[in-house]
Amino acid sequence: MTTRIDTRFAELKKAGRSAFVTFVMAGDPDPATSLEIIKALPKAGADVIELGMPFTDPMADGPSIQAAGLRALKVGMTLKKTLDLVRGFRKDDNATPIVLMGYYNPIYIYGVDKFLVDAKAAGIDGLIIVDLPPEEDDELCLPAMKAGLNFIRLATPTTDDRRLPAVLANTSGFVYYVAITGITGAAAASVTAVSEPVARIKRHTKLPVCVGFGIRTPENARAIASHADGAVVGTALIDALKNSLDAEGRATAKTVNAVAELTAALAQGVKGAQQAAG
Amino acid sequence: MNIAKPNSYRSGPDERGHFGIFGGRFVAETLMPLILDLEKAYTAAKADPAFQAEMNGYLKNYVGRPSPLYFAERLTEHLGGAKIYLKREELNHTGSHKVNNVLGQIMLARRMGKKRIIAETGAGQHGVATATLCARFGLECIVYMGAVDVERQQPNVIRMEMLGATVMPVQSGTRTLKDAMNEALRDWVTNVHNTFYCIGTVAGPHPYPTLVRDFQSIIGNETKVQMQEIEGRLPDSLVACIGGGSNAMGLFHPFLDDSTVEIFGVEAAGHGLTQLHAASIAGGRPGVLHGNRTYLLMDADGQITDAHSISAGLDYPGIGPEHSWLHEIGRVNYLSATDDEALAAFQLLSKLEGIIPALEPAHAIAKVMELAPKRARDHLMVVNLSGRGDKDVPQVGDILKGKSK
Numbered sequence: 001m002t003t004r005i006d007t008r009f010a011e012l013k014k015a016g017r018s019a020f021v022t023f024v025m026a027g028d029p030d031p032a033t034s035l036e037i038i039k040a041l042p043k044a045g046a047d048v049i050e051l052g053m054p055f056t057d058p059m060a061d062g063p064s065i066q067a068a069g070l071r072a073l074k075v076g077m078t079l080k081k082t083l084d085l086v087r088g089f090r091k092d093d094n095a096t097p098i099v100l101m102g103y104y105n106p107i108y109i110y111g112v113d114k115f116l117v118d119a120k121a122a123g124i125d126g127l128i129i130v131d132l133p134p135e136e137d138d139e140l141c142l143p144a145m146k147a148g149l150n151f152i153r154l155a156t157p158t159t160d161d162r163r164l165p166a167v168l169a170n171t172s173g174f175v176y177y178v179a180i181t182g183i184t185g186a187a188a189a190s191v192t193a194v195s196e197p198v199a200r201i202k203r204h205t206k207l208p209v210c211v212g213f214g215i216r217t218p219e220n221a222r223a224i225a226s227h228a229d230g231a232v233v234g235t236a237l238i239d240a241l242k243n244s245l246d247a248e249g250r251a252t253a254k255t256v257n258a259v260a261e262l263t264a265a266l267a268q269g270v271k272g273a274q275q276a277a278g
Numbered sequence: 279m280n281i282a283k284p285n286s287y288r289s290g291p292d293e294r295g296h297f298g299i300f301g302g303r304f305v306a307e308t309l310m311p312l313i314l315d316l317e318k319a320y321t322a323a324k325a326d327p328a329f330q331a332e333m334n335g336y337l338k339n340y341v342g343r344p345s346p347l348y349f350a351e352r353l354t355e356h357l358g359g360a361k362i363y364l365k366r367e368e369l370n371h372t373g374s375h376k377v378n379n380v381l382g383q384i385m386l387a388r389r390m391g392k393k394r395i396i397a398e399t400g401a402g403q404h405g406v407a408t409a410t411l412c413a414r415f416g417l418e419c420i421v422y423m424g425a426v427d428v429e430r431q432q433p434n435v436i437r438m439e440m441l442g443a444t445v446m447p448v449q450s451g452t453r454t455l456k457d458a459m460n461e462a463l464r465d466w467v468t469n470v471h472n473t474f475y476c477i478g479t480v481a482g483p484h485p486y487p488t489l490v491r492d493f494q495s496i497i498g499n500e501t502k503v504q505m506q507e508i509e510g511r512l513p514d515s516l517v518a519c520i521g522g523g524s525n526a527m528g529l530f531h532p533f534l535d536d537s538t539v540e541i542f543g544v545e546a547a548g549h550g551l552t553q554l555h556a557a558s559i560a561g562g563r564p565g566v567l568h569g570n571r572t573y574l575l576m577d578a579d580g581q582i583t584d585a586h587s588i589s590a591g592l593d594y595p596g597i598g599p600e601h602s603w604l605h606e607i608g609r610v611n612y613l614s615a616t617d618d619e620a621l622a623a624f625q626l627l628s629k630l631e632g633i634i635p636a637l638e639p640a641h642a643i644a645k646v647m648e649l650a651p652k653r654a655r656d657h658l659m660v661v662n663l664s665g666r667g668d669k670d671v672p673q674v675g676d677i678l679k680g681k682s683k
C-alpha cells in the first residue's frame with residue numbers, strides 16, 4: 001500500500017532534494033489557531049507535517065515541547081480533537097503527509113483498533129510513538145501496518161549495528177534518526193555526528209532517513225539535509241510560536257505568521273542543500 | 279472477569295517482562311539497549327555467588343540486617359484482636375526499606391562500570407538511601423525530587439546534600455514524584471553512556487520491577503524465618519502500604535504461594551476516594567506510563583491526573599505492574615487509607631509503642647486498626663513498618679498545631 005508519505009518522498013527523490021519535516025503541537029495555542037498554522041506550513045515550504053499529540057508526561061521532550069503540550073491540554077485538547085484537526089486540514093490539502101507523534105497512553109485509552117480506523121479516515125498517514133520500541137510491536141506497530149498506516153521508528157546513537165535490523169524490521173514510510181542522545185530541543189546536532197550514522201542506516205534499508213533533534217537554523221537545516229533525505233525541525237518552530245503569544249499564553253495576530261516565516265526560512269535552507277548521494 | 283489461577287504466583291514475569299497484561303518495556307529507543315544490558319548484567323549477577331556474598335556482607339554490617347520482627351504488645355492489647363508483629367524496616371541504616379534495593383542496584387552499577395547514578399525520590403527515603411551508597415562507593419549522585427516534596431520533606435533534602443548528592447528540584451507538572459520520574463528519565467536519555475538509573479520502586483520498564491522485587495524480598499524471607507522461630511508457624515496475614523509498592527512486594531512475594539496467608543496492600547486515599555487521592559487500583563484503570571502498563575490515575579483522554587497524599591512517598595498516580603496483576607488475579611486485597619486515618623495511626627503507634635512511623639507505613643497501621651479487632655487472638659498479623667517518621671515530624675507537627683488552633 002502506498003501512503004502519502006511514500007508518494008511525497010518519491011517525488012522529492014525525483015526532484016533531487018531533501019524533505020523539510022516540521023513538527024508542531026496539535027491544539028497549541030488553541031484548536032482554531034493550530035488549524036491555521038498547519039494549513040500555513042505546506043504553503044511555507046514544509047514537505048511533511050509531524051503533529052504532536054499532547055500528553056501530560058512527555059518523557060522524551062524538553063521544556064519547549066512540554067509547555068506546548070500543556071498549553072494545548074489547558075484549552076481542552078484531546079486525541080479526538082487532534083483527529084478533527086487533521087480532518088479540517090484535509091479539506092484543502094490531500095497531498096501533504098501527516099504523521100502523528102507522541103506517547104502511547106492516549107491511543108491505548110482511545111482503543112487501538114478504533115483509533116486506527118478513525119486516524120486513517122481522518123487522513124493521517126503515519127505514526128511515531130516514542131515509547132513503543134520494537135519489543136512492543138504487537139501493541140500498535142503491527143496493527144497500524146495492517147490498517148495501512150506507516151509506523152515510523154526512531155533510530156538513535158545507541159542503536160548499534162546488532163540492533164538496527166530489529167529497529168528497521170517493521171518500519172515503513174521513513175526512518176527518523178535522532179541526532180543526539182537527549183530530549184527534544186537540547187543540544188545542537190552537528191553534521192559530523194550525523195553523516196556516518198545516516199550512511200550506516202542506509203546500508204540496512206532502502207527507506208528515506210530523516211534527521212531531527214537539535215536543528216534550529218536554516219544553515220543548520222541545510223547542512224543536515226545535505227547528509228540525509230530530510231531534516232526535522234520542531235522546538236525552534238514552537239519557540240517562535242510561544243514568543244508570539246500574549247502574557248496569558250493566548251494567540252495574537254502575529255502567531256500564525258511567526259511560525260510560517262520561520263518555516264519559510266528553514267525551507268530555503270533545506271532546499272539549498274545538495275542531496276546526499278544515493 | 280474470569281481469570282484462571284496460575285500454578286504459582288511467584289513465576290512472573292515472562293521473558294518480555296509481563297505479569298499477565300501488565301509490565302513490559304515502554305521506553306524510548308535510546309534507552310532500550312541500556313535496558314537490555316541491565317537485564318543481562320542482572321542475570322549474570324544473580325548467577326554469581328560472589329555477588330550474593332558481597333551483598334550479604336553489606337546487608338549485615340552496613341545496613342544492619344536482619345531487621346527485627348517485633349511483637350507490638352500494647353497495640354495488640356489496644357485493638358483487642360490479632361497478635362500484631364511489626365517488621366522493623368525503619369531500623370535499617372538510612373531509616374527505611376529503600377536501602378535493600380539501592381544496595382543491590384549500586385552493586386550492579388559497579389559491575390556495569392557506571393560512575394554516575396541518578397534517582398527519583400518522593401519522600402526522600404529512596405534519595406537518601408541512594409546518596410548514602412553513592413557516598414560509600416565514591417559515585418556521583420543526582421536526585422530528582424518534585425519541588426513540592428522538597429518543601430515538605432526538608433530533613434531528607436538536607437541529609438542528601440550532606441551525603442554529597444545534588445538534589446534537583448523538579449518544577450514541571452504537579453512537582454511531585456511522577457514529575458521527578460519524568461525528569462530522571464530525561465536525564466537518563468541524555469547521559470545514557472555513563473549513567474545508571476537507580477529506580478526506587480517495583481515499577482518502570484522490565485527488568486526494574488523484577489530486580490527491585492528480588493532485592494526487597496529479603497523482607498519477606500526474613501519474616502518467614504523469624505515467625506517460624508517465634509511462633510513456630512506461618513503468619514495468618516500481611517499488611518503493607520503501597521505507593522509504587524516496593525516494601526509491600528518485598529514482604530508479600532515470598533508468601534504468595536502460601537495460600538493460608540491473607541495479604542493486604544494499603545493505598546493512599548488522600549482526601550477520600552471521591553476527591554484527590556493516590557489510590558491507583560481503587561480509582562484508576564490500566565494504562566501505560568513510565569515504561570510499564572499498570573493501573574494509573576487518568577482522565578477519559580488518557581491524560582495522567584494529579585495524585586494527592588499527605589505522604590510524599592505514596593503521592594504517585596501509578597503502582598508497580600506486579601501489584602496490578604495480583605489485584606486482577608485476586609491474590610492480594612488492595613485497601614486504602616485516607617490522610618486523616620494515617621495521621622491518627624501515626625499518633626497511636628507513637629504513643630502506644632514508642633515508635634514514630636513514617637507517614638507511609640502509618641497508612642498500613644491505619645488498616646491494621648480496622649482488620650486486627652475482627653481477627654481471633656491467635657491470628658498472627660505482620661505489618662511492614664517500612665520507614666521511620668523523623669522526616670515527617672516537622673510536617674505532622676505543623677498539621678497538628680493547625681488542627682488544635
